[in-house]
Each structure stands twice: as C-alpha cells, then as structure tokens.
Amino acid sequence: MRAAPVLLASFAAFAALDGAVFHTSLYPWILSPDGSTGRVEMVLRNERERPKDGPQVLGIGDSRMIMLPRVANEHTAETGYTFGTIATPGASPRSWYYMLRDTDPTARSYRAILLAVESYDDAEIWDDDADNERDLSYIVARLRLGDLWEFSHSYDDWSKRWRAARGILLKGLVYKRDFEDLLLHPISRIRYAQLAHRDSFGWLYGYHGPPDTVSGFQVDWRARTLAAPPNANPDLVDGLKGRLFSAPPPESGRKSRYMKYWLGKIYDRYRDSPTRLIFLRLPRGGFVRPDQPPYNPHSSVRELAAHPNITLIDEHFFDSLEKPELFHDQLHLNGPGMDRFSVMIAQEVARILGPPR
Amino acid sequence: MLFNTPQFFLFLLVTLALFYASPKRARRWILLAASYFFYMSWNWRFAPLLLSLTAVDYAAAIWMERVESPHRRKLFLVIGLAANLGFLGFFKYFNFLAGMLAQVLGKDAHAFALAIILPLGISFHTFQSMSYLVDVYRREQKAIRSPVDYALFIAFFPQLVAGPIVRAREFFTNYYKWIPPVSEETLRGVLWILLGLTKKTALADQFAQIADSYFQNLAAHPGAPAAWSGVGAFAMQIFFDFSGYTDMAIGMALLLGFHFPANFRRPYLAFSITDFWHRWHISLSRWLRDYLYIPLGGNRHGALRTYRNLMLTMLLGGLWHGASWNFVIWGGYHGALLGLERVFGRKHFQEPPHWLAYPFRAAITFALVCVGWVFFRAATLHDSVYVIQQMFSWHGKGILIPAWLGVLLAISLVVALMEEKFEWIDRLVRGPAWAYVAAIAMLLFSVELIGVTETAVPFVYFQF
Numbered sequence: 160m161r162a163a164p165v166l167l168a169s170f171a172a173f174a175a176l177d178g179a180v181f182h183t184s185l186y187p188w189i190l191s192p193d194g195s196t197g198r199v200e201m202v203l204r205n206e207r208e209r210p211k212d213g214p215q216v217l218g219i220g221d222s223r224m225i226m227l228p229r230v231a232n233e234h235t236a237e238t239g240y241t242f243g244t245i246a247t248p249g250a251s252p253r254s255w256y257y258m259l260r261d262t263d264p265t266a267r268s269y270r271a272i273l274l275a276v277e278s279y280d281d282a283e284i285w286d287d288d289a290d291n292e293r294d295l296s297y298i299v300a301r302l303r304l305g306d307l308w309e310f311s312h313s314y315d316d317w318s319k320r321w322r323a324a325r326g327i328l329l330k331g332l333v334y335k336r337d338f339e340d341l342l343l344h345p346i347s348r349i350r351y352a353q354l355a356h357r358d359s360f361g362w363l364y365g366y367h368g369p370p371d372t373v374s375g376f377q378v379d380w381r382a383r384t385l386a387a388p389p390n391a392n393p394d395l396v397d398g399l400k401g402r403l404f405s406a407p408p409p410e411s412g413r414k415s416r417y418m419k420y421w422l423g424k425i426y427d428r429y430r431d432s433p434t435r436l437i438f439l440r441l442p443r444g445g446f447v448r449p450d451q452p453p454y455n456p457h458s459s460v461r462e463l464a465a466h467p468n469i470t471l472i473d474e475h476f477f478d479s480l481e482k483p484e485l486f487h488d489q490l491h492l493n494g495p496g497m498d499r500f501s502v503m504i505a506q507e508v509a510r511i512l513g514p515p516r
Numbered sequence: 517m518l519f520n521t522p523q524f525f526l527f528l529l530v531t532l533a534l535f536y537a538s539p540k541r542a543r544r545w546i547l548l549a550a551s552y553f554f555y556m557s558w559n560w561r562f563a564p565l566l567l568s569l570t571a572v573d574y575a576a577a578i579w580m581e582r583v584e585s586p587h588r589r590k591l592f593l594v595i596g597l598a599a600n601l602g603f604l605g606f607f608k609y610f611n612f613l614a615g616m617l618a619q620v621l622g623k624d625a626h627a628f629a630l631a632i633i634l635p636l637g638i639s640f641h642t643f644q645s646m647s648y649l650v651d652v653y654r655r656e657q658k659a660i661r662s663p664v665d666y667a668l669f670i671a672f673f674p675q676l677v678a679g680p681i682v683r684a685r686e687f688f689t690n691y692y693k694w695i696p697p698v699s700e701e702t703l704r705g706v707l708w709i710l711l712g713l714t715k716k717t718a719l720a721d722q723f724a725q726i727a728d729s730y731f732q733n734l735a736a737h738p739g740a741p742a743a744w745s746g747v748g749a750f751a752m753q754i755f756f757d758f759s760g761y762t763d764m765a766i767g768m769a770l771l772l773g774f775h776f777p778a779n780f781r782r783p784y785l786a787f788s789i790t791d792f793w794h795r796w797h798i799s800l801s802r803w804l805r806d807y808l809y810i811p812l813g814g815n816r817h818g819a820l821r822t823y824r825n826l827m828l829t830m831l832l833g834g835l836w837h838g839a840s841w842n843f844v845i846w847g848g849y850h851g852a853l854l855g856l857e858r859v860f861g862r863k864h865f866q867e868p869p870h871w872l873a874y875p876f877r878a879a880i881t882f883a884l885v886c887v888g889w890v891f892f893r894a895a896t897l898h899d900s901v902y903v904i905q906q907m908f909s910w911h912g913k914g915i916l917i918p919a920w921l922g923v924l925l926a927i928s929l930v931v932a933l934m935e936e937k938f939e940w941i942d943r944l945v946r947g948p949a950w951a952y953v954a955a956i957a958m959l960l961f962s963v964e965l966i967g968v969t970e971t972a973v974p975f976v977y978f979q980f
Contacts, residue, residue, distance in 0.1 A: 161699050162699035162700075162702035162703050165699075165703060165949050165952055165953065166702075166703070166706060166956075168949065168953045169706075169952065169953045169956035169957060170956070170960075172953045172954065172956070172957035173956065173957040173960040173961060175957075176957050176961055177961065177964065321522075325522075329964050331961070331964035331965040332964055332969055334965070335965060335966070335969075338965050338966070339920065339966075342918075342919075342920030342923070343918055343919065343920055
C-alpha cells in the first residue's frame with residue numbers, strides 16, 4: 160500500500176461518512192425533540208409540512224413570541240390570512256436568518272413575516288447575542304459549508320469562531336450530547352422521534368399556555384422591593400427580581416451592531432420580494448420597569464423601517480397586555496395573555512396588509 | 517500544548533513538514549527546536565532546568581568514558597545520578613518529606629512546604645538520563661559526542677512528557693541509522709496516532725467523568741456496585757488515557773522515522789499480577805528491573821532476598837508515581853501480590869492457563885488490579901479505606917457506568933482480544949487498503965461523535 164493515496168482515501172471516506180450522516184437529513188431525523196437542535200428541526204419541519212391554503216403570515220422570534228396560530232387562525236375568515244410560527248425559545252436574529260432561509264427558500268412564500276423583538280431601541284441586555292454559542296446548536300442542521308466563513312466570523316471571540324467553524328465542518332461535534340442521549344436509550348429515543356414526526360404539529364398548534372399569573376406580587380419601585388405571595392416559587396421570585404431590579408448593562412453598541420447585521424441580512428433576502436417584514440415589540444412583562452432605555456432613532460429596526468416593504472407595529476401597541484394577570488413569569492405571557500396577544504396580532508397584521516389580493 | 521488539541525496537531529504538521537523539507541544535516545536541529553518549543557509551551561521557565569540537566573549528564577558520560585580509574589568513573593556516575601535525583605527529589609518529593617518532618621516536630625503539615633511547580637515530564641526524562649549514565653558506566657553504551665544529539669534524546673517531544681522511557685541504544689540505533697519511514701510505517705504511525713486519540717477522547721475522558729464524580733463525592737455513592745463501577749471507571753480511564761498517549765507518541769515517532777518499544781500490551785487481559793506487569797507500562801517495568809531489581813540482586817540470592825528486592829522495587833516504583841503514601845501503598849500492594857504469586861508457584865502465574873480457566877483468572881486479576889487503583893486514585897488514605905470497605909460491603913445498588921459506555925467497553929474488549937489473538941493492527945497496514953481506510957474513517961468518526969472535545973482533558977500521567 161502506498162501511504163499518500165491510502166491516507167487521502169481514508170480522510171475522504173471519513174468525510175463521506177460524516178457527510179452522509181450529518182450533512183443530510185439522516186441524523187436530524189432522529190434528533191431528540193427536547194434538544195435545542197431537535198426542537199428547531201421539529202418547528203421547521205412542521206412549518207414546511209403545514210398545508211398552506213390562502214395567504215400566509217409567518218411569525219418568528221424567541222420564546223416570548225407566543226403568537227398562537229390556533230387562536231390567530233380562528234379569525235382567518237375575518238382577516239383573510241393564515242398564521243404559522245417558527246418562533247423558538249432562545250433564538251435570536253442570527254438563527255432567524257438561517258431558519259427563514261430554509262423555511263422560505265424563494266423568499267416569496269409568505270405575505271408577511273412577523274419579527275418579534277425585545278426593543279425598538281437595540282437596548283443592551285446581559286446575554287450577549289453576538290457571542291451566543293447556542294445559535295450553533297439551534298441551527299447546526301441548517302448550516303451549509305458555504306456558511307462557514309460568515310457564520311463563524313459573526314462571533315467576536317476567536318475560540319467561538321473556531322468552535323463554530325469546526326461545528327459546521329464536523330456537525331457530529333455539535334450533535335455529541337444528543338448522540339450520547341441516543342446511546343443511552345436508543346429504542347425509546349427513536350420511538351420518541353417518530354412520535355414527534357407524527358404528532359408534534361398538534362403539540363405546537365394545540366398549545367394553550369399555562370394559566371398561572373404573577374398577580375399576587377407587589378413591586379415597590381422606590382424601595383426596589385418585591386413582595387411575593389405566600390408559597391411563591393423561589394425561582395420565579397428570583398427571576399422577577401433579576402428582571403425588575405438588576406442594573407442594565409452598559410451601552411456598548413454591540414447589540415445594535417448585531418441587530419443591524421442580521422436583521423439587515425433578513426431584509427436583503429426580502430428586498431425584492433412581495434413579502435412584507437413586520438416588526439413588533441414584545442410585551443415587556445407583567446411589571447414594567449420605570450427606567451426604560453432611551454429612545455434610539457438610529458436603532459436597527461427604526462433604520463430598517465425607512466425601507467418600503469418594512470412596517471413597524473406601534474411599539475406601545477401591546478402595552479395593554481402588560482399586566483400581572485396576563486403573565487405567568489417575569490417574561491412570558493400566560494394562556495389568556497397569549498390568546499389576546501394572538502388576536503391582536505392577527506387583526507393588526509390584517510389592517511397593515513389590507514384585504515388579501 | 518496537549519496531544520489532544522488542534523494546536524498540537526498543527527505543531528506536529530509543521531514539524532513534519534519542516535523536518536522532511538530540510539536537508540538531512542538540519543533535521544536534528546529542527547527536531548531539537550521543535551522539542552524545546554513543545555516543552556516551553558507549557559512553562560518556558562523550566563527550559564534552563566532541562567538544558568542544565570542535559571549538560572550535566574552529557575558531560576558526566578563523556579568524562580566517565582574518558583577516565584580509566586574505576587573510582588573516578590564511579591564519581592562521575594554519582595555526580596550525574598545525584599544531579600538527576602536531586603532535581604527529581606526537590607521538585608517531586610520535597611514537600612512530601614517536609615510534611616513528614618513537620619509532623620514529626622509537631623508542626624503544621626505545611627509548615628516547611630514550598631510553592632513548587634512540578635516540571636513537566638521530570639520523572640520520565642530523569643529516568644531516561646539515569647539509564648543512559650548507568651549504561652555508559654557499564655560500558656553498554658558509548659557516550660554521545662554530540663551535545664545536540666544527546667539533547668534531542670532527552671527532549672524528543674513525542675515521549676518527553678510521559679514516555680515511553682526509551683533507552684539510549686534504542687534511540688540512537690534509530691537515530692544514527694535513520695532511514696525515512698516506508699509507506700507501511702507511515703500508515704502504521706497515522707493509525708497509532710488516531711487509535712491513541714480515540715482511546716483518549718472517546719474512552720478515557722468519558723470514563724474520567726464517571727470516576728471523578730465517584731471519587732470527588734464518595735458519600736453520594738454508597739455500596740458495592742457504585743464502588744466497583746467507580747473504581748472500574750478509573751481503571752478504564754487510566755488505561756485508555758496512558759496507553760492512548762503512548763500510542764500517539766509511538767505513532768508520531770514512527771512518522772519521524774523512530775521506532776519506540778510498546779509500552780502496553782492489553783494489560784487487562786493479564787491472567788496474573790506477574791503477567792500484568794509484563795503488559796502495563798512496560799518501559800517503566802523494564803527500567804525498574806534493569807536498574808533497580810537486578811542491581812539489588814534480583815532473584816540470585818535466595819527466596820528472602822528476592823522478596824525483599826521485589827518489594828523494594830515495587831515500593832520505589834509506587835513512589836515514582838507521586839509523593840504520597842497512597843502511591844507507596846499501591847506499589848507495596850503490587851509487590852506483595854507479586855511475592856505471593858512467587859510463593860504459590862512462579863510457573864503457575866507466568867504461563868497462560870487453560871483457555872477455560874483464562875476468563876476466570878483474568879477477571880480475578882482485573883479485580884485485584886482495581887483494588888490497587890483505589891490507592892492510586894483516592895485523595896487520601898482514609899478515602900481509600902472507605903472505598904475498599906464499600907467494594908466489599910455487599911450492599912447498595914446503582915452501577916455508575918451507563919449502558920452505552922458499557923457497550924463501548926465490550927467493543928473495546930473484543931478489539932483487544934482480536935489484537936491479542938490476531939495482531940490486527942499490524943495486519944491492517946499490510947492488508948487490503950479498504951480495511952485500513954474503513955478503520956481510519958471509523959476512528960475519526962468515533963472521535964467526532966463520542967470524544968470529549970469541548971475541553972482538552974490533560975493526560976493523567978502528565979502529573980507524574
């Protein structure tokens with residue numbers, strides 16, 4: 160045996176094996192629906208396979224973008240539009256871009272895309288979206304070799320760039336934890352994946368949301384104290400305190416740069432398309448801090464709004480939902496809150512888009 | 517720069533490229549520079565130490581060869597050995613001895629302790645130097661005239677930090693009669709490197725998580741099943757870790773045209789403790805035999821002296837691993853077992869049993885080895901005693917090793933049995949290309965999918 164051709168063939172065989180398993184739909188088919196990649200795949204698969212009769216509107220965002228298509232679509236006769244969602248807990252604009260790319264490859268499948276953001280001012284948050292490695296886990300199955308440079312260079316930290324690059328090349332490195340979980344209970348896992356393939360549409364579209372509220376809590380903004388009702392969940396108390404009283408991070412411009420880059424890329428995909436991009440600011444919580452970030456006229460969303468096919472829903476449009484009885488924790492609407500949120504979205508989108516043509 | 521990091525593989529590729537692209541005369545300089553770069557990437561402050569020790573040994577050997585008087589020759593030997601043992605003793609055993617002295621004087625155990633950082637691989641390169649000095653003294657090895665050649669022998673990066681402990685004549689036979697590796701050797705080298713990487717990342721580091729969770733919180737895992745599986749996980753960790761490192765070292769050396777002796781020969785298939793020590797860390801066993809056991813008299817002066825020599829050798833072998841009573845007990849435990857096997861019939865424990873009895877004997881040997889690993893791994897003597905009590909407590913439930921790792925272990929056992937019987941690794945490089953291609957692809961795939969790659973876990977033997 161001559162060394163060079165055999166070694167080349169060995170590495171080529173590895174690349175072929177890796178490609179066959181991870182760069183096709185083979186492994187994503189058996190991903191755990193409870194894992195981050197598996198959840199994104201499940202959401203995207205449902206959206207791809209959902210029957211799409213009539214004009215469609217697609218929602219995207221993180222866990223707070225809890226527009227229930229079930230509720231919104233009860234108003235289809237009135238609005239003329241059918242709603243779907245690919246919102247995923249923890250996902251941010253970088254993930255949205257790749258999720259939209261595969262969900263809407265022609266950029267013409269929807270009348271509108273609803274993009275739910277935390278703020279129209281690009282206010283900094285403690286979680287640094289730009290260097291958030293979770294994005295790789297969310298969308299690894301969507302990433303292609305051609306994304307290697309742009310995706311990995313979207314991280315500032317060199318070690319994260321390296322991990323992102325090798326994760327795109329060798330996706331098994333990212334699937335490792337999922338694979339260990341598969342090895343632990345292979346039969347039940349495959350059955351669970353099959354169940355998700357069959358039933359997950361119902362799980363997502365039949366979701367009702369929790370009935371709990373944060374009504375019993377009292378906030379004293381001056382004293383910066385939170386009075387919790389008896390038997391309150393300590394995690395919820397901590398979560399509320401963190402959300403309401405923690406000092407905001409210093410303004411660095413990172414959030415704005417990140418949002419401008421990735422929302423700009425989403426806009427570029429839809430620049431010449433009939434699809435309208437509609438931004439909405441999410442309801443901020445059952446208790447709203449008095450020290451809101453200052454108005455930023457040059458934020459990503461406001462600058463994008465200058466383009467013709469972009470609309471911003473009034474940022475105070477959902478203020479009426481910011482009540483303790485409509486939230487079940489510091490961030491998320493509860494069941495009744497989601498219902499009202501969904502109806503409001505459906506009606507407002509119909510107003511913006513006008514009657515379907 | 518750990519062997520299991522991308523930085524190391526980049527370093528290796530650059531070194532190989534420079535080595536083969538350079539004219540022959542420059543190659544030793546390339547290797548020496550690469551070796552010192554590798555060593556200094558850990559802690560550059562220790563480079564002068566390595567260099568000075570190399571200089572002392574080099575000079576001592578030259579002088580030993582030059583002088584005729586036996587007394588003066590011995591003097592140079594003693595100077596060389598004292599330098600090595602002095603460095604080793606200071607860095608490795610000072611705090612251990614200072615702690616004992618403090619306790620004798622009724623002071624705090626750390627009263628005389630110094631903040632000493634152990635130089636990387638000091639136990640390995642000092643043993644390698646000492647074997648060279650003794651060989652020159654015995655006139656079994658000619659003193660190396662070129663300081664560059666000698667410095668390379670000590671600092672050669674594939675085996676600098678964790679062996680195998682190579683004897684001078686093995687190294688220089690390769691070195692002075694160097695021929696570039698043929699295709700088969702290149703393929704074997706790559707196979708060894710990837711086999712070692714798989715052992716380290718996909719097996720050792722997985723078992724390390726179980727062993728660490730057990731030994732770091734003993735109270736949380738009471739009972740025999742947890743104890744045996746926790747200790748068994750450590751047994752697997754240390755084997756796959758150390759043999760993985762050695763495989764990589766042997767593979768890298770092969771790519772550079774050097775042939776290193778095997779350091780492991782499937783030790784957990786041993787049918788006796790005597791057999792185990794013919795299979796485990798072979799280069800250290802050989803060193804201890806040739807430079808300690810035999811000079812002490814070996815088995816030439818009656819049974820009692822033999823047992824004493826055996827016990828002394830194993831106690832020092834234990835102490836070589838680290839400055840702690842646990843290591844001494846571990847060495848003593850193995851010394852006692854080796855002595856017992858001699859008492860009950862040396863032949864019985866040196867020749868393989870009937871194939872029907874083999875699995876039973878191998879299982880007993882493995883269990884005995886596991887009991888020894890308790891002292892090796894536990895943080896204190898108190899913890900060791902507790903773990904052994906748990907191992908023989910016959911109560912409790914809950915095996916710590918998950919089923920999938922058990923399956924990997926079963927596959928590894930089949931692979932080891934096949935290697936024992938058929939020597940498939942050698943056959944693979946001589947056999948059809950498709951088999952080699954498939955093996956490499958599977959090894960890489962295993963590292964990708966099962967290997968612990970998020971953080972590079974240091975090799976266990978690097979601390980020695």
